Amino acid sequence: MLEVHELTVRFGGITALDGVGFTVARCAMVGLIGPNGAGKTTLFNCLTRRHRADGGEVRYEGRGLLAEPPHAIAGLGIGRTFQNLGLFPRMSVRENVMVGAHHHGRAGFLTAALRLPRVRREEARLREEADAVLARLDLAAVADHPAAGLPFGTLKRVELARALAGRPRLLLLDEPVNGLSHGEVDAFADTLRALREELSLTVVVVEHHMGFVMGTCDRVVCLDFGRKIAEGPPEEVQRDPAVIEAYLGTAA
C-alpha cells in the first residue's frame, strides 16, 4: 500500500532523512521507532506533504505521493494524528471531529457562504458521522465539551477520533500513547487492534513506548540519525544490537 524509496530530507546542514526506504502492506501495522531526532516526524511530514522531499519517491496505492498537493492528502485516504495534538482548544469535541470529516463535504465556497439548504444538510451528515465515531471511541459524553480542560488521555482519543472521521485507509499515528498511564496505554492498544479489524486500516505508528509497539505492530522500522538501521518483526528488531545501542541503550 505504501512504498518509500530512498527518501531524503535536508534542513540546511541537517540531513533529517537520508535515503530511507521501506514498504507497508495493506492492513499491516508498522511501528516506526528511533531516538529523539531520528527523523520519524519528518517522515510523517513528508508523507502528508508538509515537508518537501529533497530526493526519493513515495508511492501510495500505486500513485506518486510527492507530486500531490498537501490539501489532497486527506481525500486520498491518509489520516494522521499529531504528537502535540492538532485540536482546536475552544471548539467542542464534536466540532473538532467534524473538522476531520470536512473533506467529505462537497459544498463550494459560495454555497457555504450563503448557507444554502444543501450546506445545512451536509453539516447534519458530517455531524452524524462525527457522532458515530465519538460513540465508537466512548467519547459521546464529552461531545459538547470544549477540547480545552479535558484530561490528556481523553484528548488523545479525540485526536484519534478526528483522524478516523476522515475515513482513512492509511492512518499515521505520531506518539499516540505518549503521556498516557499504563492502563490508558493498554486500553488504547486494545481499541486500535479492534479498529484495525473493523475498518481494514493500514497503520504506521511512531512511538517510544516499546511495550505498545511490541504488542500492536507486525513489523518495526528503526531510524537513527535519518537512516534506517533495522527492520523486521518486533522481537527481532528489539534484539538487534544496532537498535539496542542507538535507542534502547540511550533510553535505559
Ligand SMILES: Nc1ncnc2c1ncn2[C@@H]1O[C@H](COP(=O)(O)OP(=O)(O)OP(=O)(O)O)[C@@H](O)[C@H]1O
Ligand atoms: N523544520 C525543521 N527545521 C530544521 N530542522 C528540523 C526541522 N524539523 C526537524 N528538524 C531536524 O531534523 C531532525 C529530525 O527531526 P524529527 O522531528 O523528524 O525527529 P523525530 O525522530 O521525530 O524525533 P522525536 O522522537 O523527538 O519526535 C532533527 O535533527 C531535527 O532537529
